[in-house]
Amino acid sequence: MRKVLLLTSLLISLSLVGCELKKKGKEKQDKKNSTGILANFDLNKPEKFNMPESLQEISGIAFNDEKSDTIYAINDEEGKVFRLGWNVPKQLHAKFGKQGDYEDVTIANGHVIVLKSNGSLFTFPFSDAIYDEVDQVREIRALLPKGEYEGMFADQFNNQLYVLCKKCDADYSWNTTSGYVIELGDSLYVSSPFQIDVAGIKEYKGKVKEGFRPSGLAKNPLSNEWFIISASNKLLIVTDSKWKIKEAFPLTGNLFNQPEGIAFDKIGNLYISNEGDDLTLGNILKFERKPK
Incomplete structure (x- = not known):
């Protein structure tokens, strides 16, 4: 009986030590989150916008810089650019191409640009995005090296488009992530x-594990820092304008089911889209920028 009591006491002590270590670890992470770059956003308390069935497999998202009242989105199966008002489940769309693996969308200089996973780009006038079918579509092939691509962002202030590799030959060692x-x-x-x-x-x-493998990127309009997400690693990193990493944050699976797209509106609020599955609806999470 004495041995049983001693064993029970030992197990309770180990359990308490484990709980204390876990608590200290959480406090350390919370402190880091509250004092770092992402102190401007509470990543645990988003406003959630569940997607309609047509966007269950939502991938990239974007805003037109002139307005933040409409979200433009793509799914990874249909050649359609969707547009939605925030928290308005009814969507409208413009069909620009055949079925395919489309990963991201961006808007710049009066044009919509869509990225396919093989690196091909599709572009058409933004003014045509209000029609059911788009006639003036330009497909650009073989511009990028062979590989798998998921993240893209257009900076119309410097007239440049940034594209990140998810898996390219240049990153065979997994020690780097290439972009163009x-x-x-x-x-x-x-x-x-x-x-x-x-x-x-x-x-x-x-x-x-097996490289960073990014799924989306966006530039913070207020700080010019790059925010890059990886669905494979459930991770959000922040870099400076020269791509030097400043911080990295794990994304919890219960909130970020499969983070595929990322965007900022013109006042600096952060949005992350998540693909759904059999148990979870696709969604967009909005993180309001906290005032200083």
Whole structure:
């Protein structure tokens, strides 16, 4: 009986120590979140917008810089650009192409640009996005090296398009994530490649399994920092304008089912879209920027 009591006491003590360590770890993470770059956003308390069935597999999202009242979105199966008012479940769409694996959408210089997973780009006038069918669609192939692509962002202030590799030959060692800058104009061309050093992520998160594999990126209009998400690693990283990693944050699976798209509105609120599954609806999460 005495041995049983001693064993029980030991198990209780170990359990209490474990709880205390877990509590301290959470307090440490909460403190980091409250004092770092993402102190401007409470990543645990979003406003959720559940998607209609047509956007259950939502991937990329974007705003037109002139307005923030309409969200433009893409899913990874249909050649359609969807548009929705915030928290208005009815969607409208413009069909621009055949079925395919479309990953991201962006708007710049009066044009909508859609990224396909193989690196092909589709572009058409923004003024045509109000029609059911788009006639003036331009497809641009073989502009980027062969690989798998998911993240794209157009900066119309410098007239450039940024595209990130999810899985490319240049990143065979998983130590880097490659990206490309495309100059926008009558003739699109790649002006310069760049790389993100995955070792910089490990300083914050530890091991990054099989590379970073980003699924979306957006530039914060107020700070010019890059916010990049990875659905594979359930991770959000922040870099400076030169792609040097400043912070990295794990995204909890119960809130971020499959984070595929990311965007900012013109006043700096953060939006992250999540693909749904058999148990979870696709959604967009809005994180209001806190005043200083």
